[in-house]
Amino acid sequence: EPEVTQTPSHQVTQMGQEVILRCVPISNHLYFYWYRQILGQKVEFLVSFYNNEISEKSEIFDDQFSVERPDGSNFTLKIRSTKLEDSAMYFCASYQGSRSTGELFFGEGSRLTVL
Amino acid sequence: AQSVAQPEDQVNVAEGNPLTVKCTYSVSGNPYLFWYVQYPNRGLQFLLKYITGDNLVKGSYGFEAEFNKSQTSFHLKKPSALVSDSALYFCAVRDYGGSQGNLIFGKGTKLSVKP
Numbered sequence: 001e002p003e004v005t006q007t008p009s010h011q012v013t014q015m016g017q018e019v020i021l022r023c024v025p026i027s028n029h030l031y032f033y034w035y036r037q038i039l040g041q042k043v044e045f046l047v048s049f050y051n052n053e054i055s056e057k058s059e060i061f062d063d064q065f066s067v068e069r070p071d072g073s074n075f076t077l078k079i080r081s082t083k084l085e086d087s088a089m090y091f092c093a094s095y096q097g098s099r100s101t102g103e104l105f106f107g108e109g110s111r112l113t114v115l
Numbered sequence: 116a117q118s119v120a121q122p123e124d125q126v127n128v129a130e131g132n133p134l135t136v137k138c139t140y141s142v143s144g145n146p147y148l149f150w151y152v153q154y155p156n157r158g159l160q161f162l163l164k165y166i167t168g169d170n171l172v173k174g175s176y177g178f179e180a181e182f183n184k185s186q187t188s189f190h191l192k193k194p195s196a197l198v199s200d201s202a203l204y205f206c207a208v209r210d211y212g213g214s215q216g217n218l219i220f221g222k223g224t225k226l227s228v229k230p
Contacts, residue, residue, distance in 0.1 A: 031216045043159065043205060043220040056217055091158060095216040102147050102166055102209070104218055108158040 002026040006092050006107035013082055014115055021077045021110045023092030030097035032075045033104065034067065036060065038088045046090075049075065082114045117142040119208050121221035128196045128228050136191040136224045138206030148189040149207040149218060150180055159205065165189060176200070196228045 005024045013019050025032050034046040047057040049067055066078045075094075079086055089111050093104040118141045128134045140146055147166055151159040163174025165182040173179045180191045191204060203225050207218040 033217065035220075040153075040203065040223075042222040045217055045219065048217050093159075097216070102216075103149055103161045103164055104216065105161070106151075106159040 002105075004092055004094055004105050004107035006090075006110050008110055009108065010111040010113070012113045012115065015084055016081050019079045019082055019086075019112060021079075021090050021092075021112070023075045023077075023107055024073055025075055025092065025094030026096075026105055027073075028096065029094035029105070031055075031095040032067075032069070033093040033095070034077045035091045035093060035106075036088045037091065037109075043091070046077075079112075082112075084114050087112055087114045117208055117219050119206050119219055119221040121204075121206055121224045123224050124222075125225040125227060128226070130198050130228050130230050131195050134191075134193050134196045134200070134226065134228070136204050136206075136226060138189045138191065138221060139187050140189060140206070140208045141187060142208055146189075147209040148180075148182060149209075150174065150178070150189075150191050151205045151207060151220075152176075153203040153205065153223075155202075162191070162204075196226075198228050198230055201226055201228045 007022045032049045036044045045058050047061045048055045064080050069075050089109045091109045092107045095104045120139045122137055149164045150162040152162050153159050162178050163172050165172050170182045178193050182189050203223045205223045206221040209218050
């Protein structure tokens with residue numbers, strides 16, 4: 001069964017450092033997302049991406065965050081200068097689009113720890 | 116604005132007993148409703164969805180959910196709980212007429228099934 005894969009599974013970084021989280025969505029999907037979950041709590045929407053551009057973003061997704069799809073397969077989330085409060089589990093998800101039955105498929109997540 | 120409420124932080128059930136995890140929603144258009152499950156240190160797994168049609172939908176692992184438009188609810192149910200059902204459950208909604216596939220999640224309900 002196709003799946004969304006994420007790397008790394010866990011990253012530890014110093015405050016102020018740049019971090020890139022990587023995702024490989026399901027190959028025929030058209031919409032891509034990043035969500036964040038702090039300490040097993042609520043899953044918060046960060047950003048959605050379609051047709052090589054951001055289609056929607058939340059208030060959390062400020063200028064420190066960026067996304068791109070550099071090579072047609074990877075979908076990355078960059079945090080330019082990490083803060084302590086960026087420590088969370090980051091989930092990538094993909095969605096087929098107009099012909100889909102509607103659910104998002106999630107990866108296993110990347111745990112980011114900022115020290 | 117669309118939103119989802121899960122009024123219970125935790126639900127405790129004895130193995131073999133029926134379980135219900137509650138969810139109510141608020142959307143501007145027709146709702147697409149979803150339930151996801153998260154096991155410890157894992158990603159979100161899709162359980163079931165309501166798009167249209169029968170109000171009672173069946174999903175994975177013996178779970179089902181009942182859509183009630185008048186009460187704007189989409190409660191998750193299972194006739195006989197298993198210890199292995201213990202996990203974090205998230206209700207989510209997408210406004211079909213809204214953004215491109217993005218899901219808005221409730222805060223999650225921790226289900227604990229005791230032997």
